[in-house]
Amino acid sequence: MAEPASDLRVAVLGVGMMGAFHADALATRTKGARVVVVNDFAPDKAAEVAGRIGARVVADPLEAIRDPEVDAVLIATPGKAHAEQVQACLDAGKPVLCEKPLTTDEDSSYALVEAEAALGRPLVQLGFMRRFDAEYVALKELITTGGLGNPLLVHCTHRNPSVPEFFNSEFMIRDSVVHEVDVARFLLDEEITSVRVLRGVATSAAPAGTSDPMIVVFETASGRLVTDEIYVRTGIAYEVRTEVVGETGSATIGLDQNLVRTSTDGRWGGQITPGFVERFGQAYDTELQRWVAAASRGTIDGPGVWDGYAAVAVCEAGVKAVQTGEKVPVELKAKPGAPASAAALGTDAEPGITEPDLIGGRP
Numbered sequence: 332m333a334e335p336a337s338d339l340r341v342a343v344l345g346v347g348m349m350g351a352f353h354a355d356a357l358a359t360r361t362k363g364a365r366v367v368v369v370n371d372f373a374p375d376k377a378a379e380v381a382g383r384i385g386a387r388v389v390a391d392p393l394e395a396i397r398d399p400e401v402d403a404v405l406i407a408t409p410g411k412a413h414a415e416q417v418q419a420c421l422d423a424g425k426p427v428l429c430e431k432p433l434t435t436d437e438d439s440s441y442a443l444v445e446a447e448a449a450l451g452r453p454l455v456q457l458g459f460m461r462r463f464d465a466e467y468v469a470l471k472e473l474i475t476t477g478g479l480g481n482p483l484l485v486h487c488t489h490r491n492p493s494v495p496e497f498f499n500s501e502f503m504i505r506d507s508v509v510h511e512v513d514v515a516r517f518l519l520d521e522e523i524t525s526v527r528v529l530r531g532v533a534t535s536a537a538p539a540g541t542s543d544p545m546i547v548v549f550e551t552a553s554g555r556l557v558t559d560e561i562y563v564r565t566g567i568a569y570e571v572r573t574e575v576v577g578e579t580g581s582a583t584i585g586l587d588q589n590l591v592r593t594s595t596d597g598r599w600g601g602q603i604t605p606g607f608v609e610r611f612g613q614a615y616d617t618e619l620q621r622w623v624a625a626a627s628r629g630t631i632d633g634p635g636v637w638d639g640y641a642a643v644a645v646c647e648a649g650v651k652a653v654q655t656g657e658k659v660p661v662e663l664k665a666k667p668g669a670p671a672s673a674a675a676l677g678t679d680a681e682p683g684i685t686e687p688d689l690i691g692g693r694p
């Protein structure tokens with residue numbers, strides 16, 4: 332049966348692991364959208380996914396974006412392809428959901444911030460799916476409603492069972508830690524102002540020169556500390572936890588996702604989610620459904636181009652911190668439409684604390 336004409340017609344660029352997952356979700360689990368165009372540098376992958384979901388293959392990614400039948404674009408190519416492809420979406424005036432990271436360097440990310448500002452309407456949404464995860468949403472709500480008092484510390488754990496060989500220390504920051512950068516900004520509602528990286532003993536599974544695990548320490552505009560353990564070759568499962576410690580309480584998420592307690596052979600236990608698709612399946616689907624609804628109205632509903640830029644800027648400082656062992660400041664450029672002081676402080680300052688009290692001018 333033909334889909335109603337009002338469905339959002341989407342082009343998916345890059346149908347490797349993540350793009351194929353999103354394309355299938357759009358085709359089978361998302362209301363109000365259909366994939367009409369598929370593009371991938373690997374023609375066999377494009378043909379396979381397109382055939383499965385009844386879409387057309389367009390061999391050139393920029394032509395796929397400009398295709399007259401396409402209303403909106405989902406980008407799941409590797410980060411180094413994002414700058415040109417997101418810019419092409421802005422040039423075509425089409426809403427885009429771009430997987431993280433926005434780009435691979437701060438300048439190209441900021442160029443997209445400026446390009447979107449020149450258009451005057453938000454079109455770029457970032458694939459920081461944790462903002463749509465029920466546990467992160469509940470944690471944010473707890474903080475916002477004062478349930479923990481003033482949040483003082485955030486502790487994050489990010490463990491992957493395995494990654495490809497090319498995942499060196501710098502890539503771990505840009506590709507994995509970027510999620511905690513966004514989580515910290517989302518939960519605390521303020522910008523990150525410095526990064527330090529501690530490199531300890533590495534797992535024997537890590538290639539020579541790669542520090543896996545690492546501890547990353549962020550400082551925020553109001554002086555809060557955020558720690559992140561990044562360990563991507565545990566050989567165990569996918570473990571992502573976040574604890575917020577406030578003045579009147581603490582809360583932890585990610586302990587027992589989908590726990591089914593089993594009892595066998597004289598023992599009890601449960602299964603840890605094996606990968607991010609299992610852990611964040613609900614979040615990816617909610618993200619996609621809300622993006623489709625917003626893109627149908629020509630806008631976004633989630634983290635935007637500024638969030639993408641800020642995360643890239645923090646990660647760039649993080650890469651310098653890996654290389655130098657020093658604390659590296661993060662200096663964001665001006666946020667379009669925000670007063671200069673607001674840009675320097677990030678988002679909202681904590682209620683009850685005035686600017687001279689904050690870090691940089693902290694007593």
Ligand SMILES: NC(=O)C1=CN([C@@H]2O[C@H](COP(=O)(O)OP(=O)(O)OC[C@H]3O[C@@H](n4cnc5c(N)ncnc54)[C@H](O)[C@@H]3O)[C@@H](O)[C@H]2O)C=CC1
Pocket residue numbers: 344345346347348349350370371372373376392407408409410412430431432458459460506607
């Ligand atoms: N939000 C999340 O939890 C996750 C996000 N990602 C992000 O998704 C993106 C894709 O990652 P994966 O699917 O793991 O990579 P992948 O390597 O499995 O797939 C990338 C695909 O893009 C194609 N490609 C490469 N350059 C291209 C170009 N210029 N134009 C068109 N196609 C091109 C490749 O042939 C490949 O099929 C990355 O930005 C990654 O960081 C990946 C995993 C999880």
Ligand SMILES: O=C1[C@@H](O)[C@H](O)[C@@H](O)[C@H](O)[C@H]1O
Pocket residue numbers: 491506507510563607
């Ligand atoms: O985005 C993701 C991957 O690209 C990244 O490599 C993993 O470390 C993350 O856990 C996953 O969510």
